[in-house]
Amino acid sequence: MAGTQKQDKTIVIAPLVLLSVLDHYKRSKIDSKERVVGVLLGDNTKSDKIVQITNSYAVPFKENNNKAGSDIWFVNQQYIEEMITMTKKINAKERIVGWYHTGTKLRSNDLQINNSIFTKYVKDPILCNININNLRSLGSSGTSFKASDLEEFAEFDSNIPIKSYVCVEDVKEDGSVIEKNFQYLPSIIEAEEAEEIGVEHLLRNVKNSGKSELSKRLKTQLDSLQTLSYKLNGIQEYLELVIKGTLPANHQILGKLQDIFNLLPDLSPEINNKANSLSRAITMNTNDQMLMIHITQLVKAIIAFDDLIENKIANNNIKMKELKLSEDKKTEPETIKA
Structure with a gap:
């Protein structure tokens, strides 16, 4: 029997993070078998049971996919440290809480990457396995894709495109062997009102072109x-x-x-004469406005008709002048012969 150091935490991820991951994957233009890796930023100090993920950034990453279970991989740690310095200048409250990759499932070298790289920046780094295929299908069927769609998509934890894990130690009873494995953590997608509005504006152009x-x-x-x-x-x-x-x-x-x-306007009829004075006033005002619009359209039509008549007259005058010039040219040789 082995004793496991269990983690009772919930991962709360913002929709903006998923958009950043999707943009990272598309910009990389990699093969479908490959994956991208990035750093997750947020806050893990407000509560022992909640890890808030609010931002992310991409990290240069390469691995050998030719051989199954290969341990050959590369993560640019210098780039991570430079980005840490830059993000602190923008928002000092955001710190590294973990990392993500876009593979369909966990791989054999994920433990090595987690323990050798990201434990330097946070005690218990969170690994988010984000399924890009499920994430891209969110906005493919409707006319537009909104942040609220992500929250509706997250009603059932098994259907969301995120699987979160944390590394725990499995210790045998005799204490002889300590193994490290990933433990699954529940994840939810949650957006603040300001972020939801911003995401909807960003995704306004993601729509179905087949609809008018x-x-x-x-x-x-x-x-x-x-x-x-x-x-x-x-x-x-x-x-x-x-x-x-x-x-x-x-x-x-x-x-x-x-x-x-x-x-609300008072549209109830008066008790004395059973007449709705406000409704009648609104109707009269609307009729006056429509009358002005009608008169304006008539004036525009009359002006256009007048311009057409003047244009016709001008064209006829030009034709008459041309005919007169051509007749004058014909009569000139006859006078010379005479």
């Missing part, structure tokens, strides 16, 4: 209306529960709702 702009605009408006309907239904359910006495009245929420109602 009109369909995309209509889908966006439909999604907005569905969200609004969902929010209004939630407000209605809350007010009904308050009326029934199931939920206590929260004056702060009711005050916010009253502020919303105060911003």
Whole structure:
């Protein structure tokens, strides 16, 4: 029986890290059997059970893929140290928490890379095995790819394109042999509001070119209306529960709702003459605006028609002058002969 030093941690990775890894893989233009390696930055000091990964950068890496289980590999440590100095100038709170590679599974030399390179910078480096094929398929089916898609993709841990590990020691009962192996850690994808907005702006051009702009605009408006309907239904359910006495009245929420109602225009009919004065005023204002637009279009059409007439007259004058010149040239030789 062996005793294992278990790690009870959860890896929280930002969508920006996945985008950086995907960009690193595409820029490398390597063969599908090869993989890229990089450094993960974040914070592992806020909690003993959570490792926050917020940033990453690529690292020059080569390995021998011709021979199975080959121990020949190279990681540029000088580049890592130079990048550490540069990242501290930008954000001193971010530190090295581990490393990543884009292979489909763990390889025999991962333990050597982890223990000989990255243990110099962090006590228990995190290894994230990122499956590029699953990551690229996230935005391939829809019209656009948003940061919220990554969070929906992360609902089931087995389906996310990330497998996280940490190196632990397996000690036998007699203490004779100590082996180091990778222990699996659960991973989740989590984005802050500001980061989600930024990622959506970056991925705005990642869309399906087969769909027209009109369909995309209509889908966006439909999604907005569905969200609004969902929010209004939630407000209605809350007010009904308050009326029934199931939920206590929260004056702060009711005050916010009253502020919303105060911003809405009063379109209710008057009690005396049953006429909706505000609605009539809005209709009259709209009609006046449409009348001005109609008059403007008529004026533009009249001006264009006038320009056309003047252009026709000018062209006719030019033709008459040309005909007159040609007739004058014909009469000149006859006068000379005479």
